[in-house]
Amino acid sequence: MVTVTFDKVRKAFGEAVAIPSLDLAIASGEFVSLLGPSGCGKTTTLRMLAGLEQPTAGEIMIGERTVNNLAPSERDIAMVFQSYALYPHMSVRENIAYPLRKRGVPKADRPAMVQAAADLLQLGPLLDRKPRQLSGGQQQRVALGRALVREPKVFLLDEPLSNLDAKLRAHMRAELIELHRRLGKTMVYVTHDQLEAMTMSTRIAVMQGGELQQFATPAEIYHRPANTFVAGFIGTPSMTLADGEITMDQGRPVLKLGTLSLELPADHLSERPEGTRRVTVAVRPEDILVGTGSFRANVRLVEPTGHESIVLVNAGDVGFTVRVAGDTVLKAGETIPLDLRRERIHVFDRESGRRLNADLAAATADPVRSRA
Amino acid sequence: MMPARRSTTMLANLVTWGLVLLISFPLIWMVVTSVRPQTELFQIPPTVIPRAITFEHYIKLLQETPFLRYFMNSMILATSTTIVVIVVGTLGAYSLVRFSYRGRETLAALVLFTYLLPSVVLIIPLYLMMVKLGLANTLTSLVIAYTTFALPYALWLLRSFMAGVPEDLESAALVDGASRIGAFIDVILPQALPGIISTALFTFILAWNEYLYALVMVNSDQARPLTTGVMNMLITSFNIEWSLLMAASVMMSIPLIIIFAFLQSYLTRGFGAGGVKG
Numbered sequence: 001m002v003t004v005t006f007d008k009v010r011k012a013f014g015e016a017v018a019i020p021s022l023d024l025a026i027a028s029g030e031f032v033s034l035l036g037p038s039g040c041g042k043t044t045t046l047r048m049l050a051g052l053e054q055p056t057a058g059e060i061m062i063g064e065r066t067v068n069n070l071a072p073s074e075r076d077i078a079m080v081f082q083s084y085a086l087y088p089h090m091s092v093r094e095n096i097a098y099p100l101r102k103r104g105v106p107k108a109d110r111p112a113m114v115q116a117a118a119d120l121l122q123l124g125p126l127l128d129r130k131p132r133q134l135s136g137g138q139q140q141r142v143a144l145g146r147a148l149v150r151e152p153k154v155f156l157l158d159e160p161l162s163n164l165d166a167k168l169r170a171h172m173r174a175e176l177i178e179l180h181r182r183l184g185k186t187m188v189y190v191t192h193d194q195l196e197a198m199t200m201s202t203r204i205a206v207m208q209g210g211e212l213q214q215f216a217t218p219a220e221i222y223h224r225p226a227n228t229f230v231a232g233f234i235g236t237p238s239m240t241l242a243d244g245e246i247t248m249d250q251g252r253p254v255l256k257l258g259t260l261s262l263e264l265p266a267d268h269l270s271e272r273p274e275g276t277r278r279v280t281v282a283v284r285p286e287d288i289l290v291g292t293g294s295f296r297a298n299v300r301l302v303e304p305t306g307h308e309s310i311v312l313v314n315a316g317d318v319g320f321t322v323r324v325a326g327d328t329v330l331k332a333g334e335t336i337p338l339d340l341r342r343e344r345i346h347v348f349d350r351e352s353g354r355r356l357n358a359d360l361a362a363a364t365a366d367p368v369r370s371r372a
Numbered sequence: 373m374m375p376a377r378r379s380t381t382m383l384a385n386l387v388t389w390g391l392v393l394l395i396s397f398p399l400i401w402m403v404v405t406s407v408r409p410q411t412e413l414f415q416i417p418p419t420v421i422p423r424a425i426t427f428e429h430y431i432k433l434l435q436e437t438p439f440l441r442y443f444m445n446s447m448i449l450a451t452s453t454t455i456v457v458i459v460v461g462t463l464g465a466y467s468l469v470r471f472s473y474r475g476r477e478t479l480a481a482l483v484l485f486t487y488l489l490p491s492v493v494l495i496i497p498l499y500l501m502m503v504k505l506g507l508a509n510t511l512t513s514l515v516i517a518y519t520t521f522a523l524p525y526a527l528w529l530l531r532s533f534m535a536g537v538p539e540d541l542e543s544a545a546l547v548d549g550a551s552r553i554g555a556f557i558d559v560i561l562p563q564a565l566p567g568i569i570s571t572a573l574f575t576f577i578l579a580w581n582e583y584l585y586a587l588v589m590v591n592s593d594q595a596r597p598l599t600t601g602v603m604n605m606l607i608t609s610f611n612i613e614w615s616l617l618m619a620a621s622v623m624m625s626i627p628l629i630i631i632f633a634f635l636q637s638y639l640t641r642g643f644g645a646g647g648v649k650g
């Protein structure tokens with residue numbers, strides 16, 4: 001049972017605070033992705049967990065044990081570095097065998113283990129090369145091999161697939177999921193790539209500016225973003241975010257977006273607004289319907305991608321991003337009817353960015369992903 | 373097109389070779405003089421190619437003078453200085469690069485600051501200290517003296533080499549199960565090796581050629597290195613033994629020539645790498 005816990009962990013580099021206060025409890029055997037924009041503290045979080053950075057305050061636990069004062073080598077982890085960090089003077093074989101050597105694995109057992117890792121990552125023909133004789137993607141696979149050759153308590157993977165081509169990346173994604181299922185080890189995975197995070201993770205930790213924005217299953221993150229940042233960050237193309245106001249009208253909340261006025265379901269919000277409430281709303285491109293509805297929208301731009309098209313439309317004073325089927329015929333300049341799936345409109349407090357939806361029905365409807 | 377280009381190439385070659393000849397002339401003259409019979413030495417007009425070749429000066433130097441002892445002294449001196457400077461310098465540079473502690477940058481700057489003091493100012497106090505320590509007139513005192521001026525420079529040089537080794541390499545080794553010392557040996561040292569070798573060579577050369585400290589701090593024949601020993605033995609107020617001096621000079625140069633011949637690539641490669649990253 002290897003849980004990983006961050007308890008009020010703070011990290012400052014001199015004056016600069018990279019992580020103000022992080023609370024994160026990862027269950028045993030989970031595959032958790034840290035997702036967030038560049039510079040949000042993902043690598044710093046991993047490095048603290050690995051023992052390469054000392055937290056300024058707070059407690060980090062692996063299992064039941066507080067590891068703040070344990071050296072990296074005592075934590076029984078494996079890590080893929082964002083920069084690969086392959087040992088330049090060692091061959092691929094020696095690189096992959098290095099952790100085995102350092103952990104006292106008997107010499108006789110090492111070749112088979114190295115070979116197994118190499119096979120998994122299709123590195124067989126490259127074993128005798130030096131890192132500088134490899135392409136970026138090959139180097140990245142060696143870095144992954146060096147981490148996967150052992151079975152540590154926790155795997156830390158810092159963007160391990162970022163430099164692979166699309167095909168290899170899809171393949172490695174599947175391999176990693178498979179590996180995770182087989183080993184059942186706790187894995188912490190850093191990525192920029194939403195698709196990776198959504199497909200691989202049991203839970204995703206969305207971070208921004210060193211602060212945890214939301215820690216939940218991929219479905220939950222997608223369907224019930226906790227705040228405006230998560231709403232704007234998750235999903236491609238991203239949600240339409242617009243400022244509006246909500247007032248109560250005969251017991252039903254009414255949303256005003258520019259000149260548009262939409263009546264929301266009575267139980268849409270977790271609290272009844274007093275008077276007029278200033279909100280930010282977010283709408284997924286697929287939650288906007290074209291061809292039906294009471295609003296008139298003006299088509300600004302159509303971007304066909306094949307099986308679907310992304311359409312930018314103006315309705316009222318608001319620009320919406322809409323996803324339609326690829327065979328929908330639309331032209332720029334055209335005026336079309338449009339509607340929003342009201343029950344899917346995400347509502348956030350404009351000042352705090354906090355989610356205001358009640359979400360009770362949806363909460364039970366969403367399947368919680370798990371590979372365990 | 374072609375002829376014009378060829379003639380410029382030829383011109384460039386000519387100028388280069390002319391320069392090489394000009395610069396190497398004293399060296400050539402040194403070798404030539406050392407194998408010329410004494411009788412031919414002051415002939416007018418001088419001959420470029422000696423009429424007879426003799427090794428009598430070399431034999432005399434080796435058999436009848438303390439040249440060999442001086443040579444051994446210099447060897448011991450340069451080697452020990454290099455070892456001390458490299459061991460202390462490597463660890464010191466590593467600490468300056470990897471650990472963060474109060475005053476680290478100031479310390480690094482102060483190291484360079486020591487160069488602002490002319491060595492003449494330091495020699496006498498240093499000598500008096502050696503007398504107090506009972507080390508006056510020993511090779512040890514010279515090792516210490518040379519270390520004082522070679523170490524700052526070596527530290528600075530090694531620091532730039534160490535800074536060129538990505539920190540993640542060491543982090544990876546630590547995560548993979550190495551201790552700090554283990555990571556240093558497995559990862560940092562091999563990466564910094566060209567820099568360490570080139571720093572070692574420069575320290576060796578510095579110690580091999582040093583004259584001033586040796587002159588002031590050692591005046592017993594037992595502990596004299598080559599530089600002052602040869603001067604003392606062959607140059608007096610009344611006479612300069614040119615033939616012996618040239619023969620001694622040739623033999624003094626041999627270790628350095630060997631170093632350059634075999635390790636030249638380290639010198640240039642090391643300095644190239646250090647220069648780009650530092």
Ligand SMILES: Nc1ncnc2c1ncn2[C@@H]1O[C@H](COP(=O)(O)OP(=O)(O)OP(=O)(O)O)[C@@H](O)[C@H]1O
Binds near residue numbers: 045
């Ligand atoms: N050694 C350091 N000294 C000072 N500041 C640092 C240091 N390491 C990281 N930071 C700062 O901490 C913040 C978080 O950095 P971190 O490397 O964790 O980001 P990241 O989320 O991994 O970004 P990326 O996706 O680009 O890799 C950044 O603002 C960065 O500038």
Ligand SMILES: [Mg+2]
Binds near residue numbers: 042
């Ligand atoms: Mg990073």
